[in-house]
Amino acid sequence: MIRVLLVDDQQLVRAGLRMLCDSVPDMEVVGEAADGAAAVRLAEQLRPDVVLMDLRMPGVDGTTATARILASRPATRVVVLTTFDDDDHLYPALAAGACGFLVKDTSPAELLDGVRRAAAGDSPFSQAVLRRLVEQAVHTQANRAPVAAPAGVTERERDVLALVGQGLSNPEIAARLHLGVTTVKTHVANLMTKTGSANRVQLAVYAATGADRR
The missing domain is CATH 1.10.10.10 (Winged helix-like DNA-binding domain superfamily/Winged helix DNA-binding domain)
Structure with missing residues (x-):
């Protein structure tokens, strides 16, 4: 069972992600956080396998939260899930230790595959993002x-x-x-x-x- 922590400041987004993850037998949403500070705290308490991390949030942003989570729990896999796939967001998130970067218009099947790949030690990236990195x-x-x-x-x-x-x-x-x-x-x-x-x-x-x- 893959333990997932959802981090997004929009409740509707978290609700949709929870429904999606809970719809498959190999995933369990163990917690939700509306900002980076709560994400860091819950990651320490709940010990998720994968964190789906938004970037733009009030207070502590997703990039900072990623770095803090991995500093204390380096085995945690953080996958960025964001609307913004520009270089100003991509490279700082990767530098902070995110293992993957998915945009929010990715399909449900691709998102679930991304969570599974991250849990297995892989690095899931949206095609456009990976293409840009390679280019x-x-x-x-x-x-x-x-x-x-x-x-x-x-x-x-x-x-x-x-x-x-x-x-x-x-x-x-x-x-x-x-x-x-x-x-x-x-x-x-x-x-x-x-x-x-x-x-x-x-x-x-x-x-x-x-x-x-x-």
Whole structure:
């Protein structure tokens, strides 16, 4: 069971998220917070697996709350869920330790998948956000030496790596390559180890900055 803490200053948004999370058997909403200060307090008390975190809130904002939660409970997975996907919100949230970044117009199925991916140690990002991160990395890398592919990467792992670079989730990669999701997870984990990537975003950036070169 994935224990979820909802953080948003709008009660209607929290109610909708609660209904969505409670509609599936593998999630349990353990608490709600209307501001960052309450989020920090409840995260300490309730020990959720995943925190769905809004950014713009009165008092303590979501970025500050994320940093405070992870300072005391580093195993907690914080996924930003916000209307604002611009760089002024994205990069500070990632710097604070958020493992994922979803916009509020994401579909219910994608949001539930994002919670599950976060709980499993993955980094869920809306396609547009991940694409922008990769494009920025490609732009930054343009004047640098190409990234060499690490030793020991198999052909199948190269296939997986290319699709990670396109922003596909594990289930999408599994469907594209006709593999089991567990097999894809294993390939992704192996690729993260071989490339020295700390998370899926770094792996996607690696894929987009020349990792396919032999």
